[in-house]
Amino acid sequence: VRLDAADPASAENAVKEMCEKLLANTVIETYRFEVVPR
Amino acid sequence: LKFAVVVFPGSNCEVDTYHVLTSVFGQECDYVWHETAGRNALAKYDCVVLPGGFAHGDYLRVAAMAAVSPVMEAVSENVERGGLVLGICNGFQVLLEARLLPGAVLPNQSLEHRAQWVHMRVDNDHTPFTRAYEREQVITYPISHGDGSYFADAETLRQVEGSGQVVFRYCDTQGSVTTASNPNGSVNNIAGIRNRRGNVLGLMPHPERACEAILGGKDGAGIFDSLVQALVAA
Numbered sequence: 001v002r003l004d005a006a007d008p009a010s011a012e013n014a015v016k017e018m019c020e021k022l023l024a025n026t027v028i029e030t031y032r033f034e035v036v037p038r
Numbered sequence: 039l040k041f042a043v044v045v046f047p048g049s050n051c052e053v054d055t056y057h058v059l060t061s062v063f064g065q066e067c068d069y070v071w072h073e074t075a076g077r078n079a080l081a082k083y084d085c086v087v088l089p090g091g092f093a094h095g096d097y098l099r100v101a102a103m104a105a106v107s108p109v110m111e112a113v114s115e116n117v118e119r120g121g122l123v124l125g126i127c128n129g130f131q132v133l134l135e136a137r138l139l140p141g142a143v144l145p146n147q148s149l150e151h152r153a154q155w156v157h158m159r160v161d162n163d164h165t166p167f168t169r170a171y172e173r174e175q176v177i178t179y180p181i182s183h184g185d186g187s188y189f190a191d192a193e194t195l196r197q198v199e200g201s202g203q204v205v206f207r208y209c210d211t212q213g214s215v216t217t218a219s220n221p222n223g224s225v226n227n228i229a230g231i232r233n234r235r236g237n238v239l240g241l242m243p244h245p246e247r248a249c250e251a252i253l254g255g256k257d258g259a260g261i262f263d264s265l266v267q268a269l270v271a272a
Contacts, residue, residue, distance in 0.1 A: 022106055025099060025135065027142035028189060 002038075011035045039269050041067040042083040044113070044129075046093035046104045051126065055089045055246045062249050063262050072107040079112035084269045085122040086113060088129025090182075090244060100143060100185045101128060105135035114138065122166055122265065123238045127183055130230070130240030139233055139240045140198055141190035147223025151184040155255070156221050156243060158229050159209040162202050165232055166268030167239040170260045176213045177257040179243035181221055186242040188224035188231075198231060206230035206241055 005011035012035050024031040041059045045052045052069060059067040070080065072093075080086050093104035104110075110132075117123055117138055125133040133139045146152055157178050160171040171177065190198060198204060206229040210219040215227045222242070230241025245258030 022098070022102060025102065025142055027134075027191065027194075028144060029099075 008035050008037055011037075039065050039084045039266060040082060041065055042070045042080055042086045043067060044070050044072060044086065044088050044109055046072040046091065046107060046132075048093045048095050049089050049091035049128070051090035051128075051244065051246060054244075055087055055126070058246045058249045058258075058262060059087075062259070063266060065266065070109060072104065072109045074112065075108040077111055077115045079109065080116050080121075081112075081119075083116070083121070085124065085265055086116055088113070088123070088125040088132050089246075090127030090129060093128055093132060096128075096185075099135075101131035101135040104128075104132045110136055117233070117238055120235070120237050122269070124167060124261070124265070125238070125240035126244055126246060127181075127186075127242055130242055131185065133238060133240045138238055139231055140194050140203075141188055141231070143185050143242075144187040144189050144223075145185050146183070146187055146221070151182070152186070152221050153182040154180070154221065156181050156229070157209050157211055157213075157219060158206040158243060159213045159215065160205070161207055162205045162232070164202070165205060165236055165239065165264075167232070167261050167264050168205055169267055170263040174213055176209060176211065177260065178248070178255050179245060179258055180247045180254075181243045183222070183242055186222040186224065188222075188228040188242070190225065195225060197234075198228075199226065201234060203231050203234065204228055205232050205239060206243070
């Protein structure tokens with residue numbers, strides 16, 4: 001996923017929110033991701 | 039009384055549910071499309087039903103997309119207001135994904151889609167959804183699902199069990215809760231739960247498919263009987 005963010009921390013927050021709200025159900029799933037600044 | 043049956047793309051039990059509410063129970067009912075937006079979109083309904091099916095094709099994860107559909111804002115608002123919300127099969131899964139009920143479902147332990155009749159024991163008859171039943175009554179409903187194995191972490195399960203939130207449990211014909219009578223591997227044979235406040239019920243089996251003798255059984259009528267009784271009394 002490519003996204004525009006002011007800095008790595010806000011990118012991290014945005015991805016975390018995507019994971020928690022939709023991409024993963026943390027009752028039965030875990031997730032991990034890595035932010036790579038470009 | 040006025041009922042709403044929410045329709046997602048991929049719902050496939052909305053007509054059965056509508057039929058039962060209108061033709062069998064003589065109530066008013068509207069279909070409400072999932073794109074219906076606004077917090078008060080469902081405010082005029084006495085009860086909202088999320089029917090079975092495969093909402094949004096169950097893409098990404100069972101019920102995951104449906105849980106973020108626009109209409110869910112109004113469903114949540116109805117729950118907060120104390121309105122009654124019933125989720126059947128995929129509708130139950132939507133309520134779990136939307137965190138309106140605790141826990142989640144996993145694929146059936148058999149890894150097979152199971153379509154069969156099952157026996158359930160009524161564990162809690164003090165709810166607006168089950169007051170027409172008696173505690174420990176054994177009732178028979180059909181199931182049809184591939185992802186119905188109820189799961190909750192130990193702490194959540196302790197709370198759910200400790201506060202009467204387990205409403206239905208899979209059992210044998212005598213009401214004994216056994217491994218053999220569990221069709222999907224649900225923890226503690228849980229078939230249906232309510233929220234802590236008691237105004238939301240979700241269950242995997244299909245009451246709407248068991249309300250007329252011609253369909254093989256009428257035990258499901260108890261849920262709709264209960265709802266009508268509870269709403270008339272309110």
